[in-house]
Amino acid sequence: MTSDLGARNRASRDRLAAVTARLGGRSVELPGGWTAAAVLAHLAFWDAFVAARLEKFARDRGPMEPGSDALTDLMNAAGLPQWRALPAAAAGELATGAAAAVDRLIEGLPTDALDEIRAMKRPRLLDRSLHRKEHLDEIERALR
Numbered sequence: 001m002t003s004d005l006g007a008r009n010r011a012s013r014d015r016l017a018a019v020t021a022r023l024g025g026r027s028v029e030l031p032g033g034w035t036a037a038a039v040l041a042h043l044a045f046w047d048a049f050v051a052a053r054l055e056k057f058a059r060d061r062g063p064m065e066p067g068s069d070a071l072t073d074l075m076n077a078a079g080l081p082q083w084r085a086l087p088a089a090a091a092g093e094l095a096t097g098a099a100a101a102v103d104r105l106i107e108g109l110p111t112d113a114l115d116e117i118r119a120m121k122r123p124r125l126l127d128r129s130l131h132r133k134e135h136l137d138e139i140e141r142a143l144r
Contacts, residue, residue: 005106005126005127006103006106006107008127008129009099009103009106009107009127009128009129010103011129012099012128012129012132012133012136013096013099013100013103013128013132015132015133015136016043016095016096016099016132016136017096019136019139019140019143020040020088020092020093020095020096021092022143023036023040023088023092023139023143024088025087025088025089026088027088028088028139028142028143029142030138030139030142033080033084034080034084035084035088036088036091036139036142036143037083037084037086037087037088037090037091037092038080038083038084038086038091039083039135039138039139040086040088040091040092040094040095040139041079041082041083041086041091041094041095042076042079042080042083042135043095043098043099043131043132043135044091044094044095044097044098044099045079045083045098046131047095047098047099047101047102047128047131048098048101048102050102050124050125050128051098051101051102051105053065053125054102054105054106054109054117054125055105057113057116057117058109058110058113061113061116064117064120064125099128099132102128103128106126106128114126
């Protein structure tokens with residue numbers, strides 16, 4: 001793994017922990033029917049989902065299911081009610097735990113696996129900071 005990738009993932013994981021601490025278990029409403037807790041649970045789900053995809057790829061080295069924006073939207077819509085039901089503190093724990101797990105997995109991937117994944121042109125599979133930043137920016141705007 002490149003040190004830049006590891007540094008970005010670590011920095012976003014540290015920021016996730018800081019935002020979770022700053023949230024302090026409060027319920028904060030966000031646009032579109034989301035809450036800060038729902039966003040944290042969403043991050044936990046997608047980090048865990050990426051980890052499962054990467055584990056399968058590392059084990060089988062077979063083609064990775066591409067997914068689609070439409071499927072992603074459906075998965076988010078299906079998850080939102082459960083994610084909204086979680087207390088912010090629990091969602092924060094899930095998010096920080098899932099982030100640490102996927103980051104460890106990415107850090108441990110052999111160079112040839114990283115190269116194959118990069119060739120798929122799906123940067124969010126390895127650079128988890130991209131997804132985290134988007135949503136942490138959202139929560140921080142609401143906390144101002």
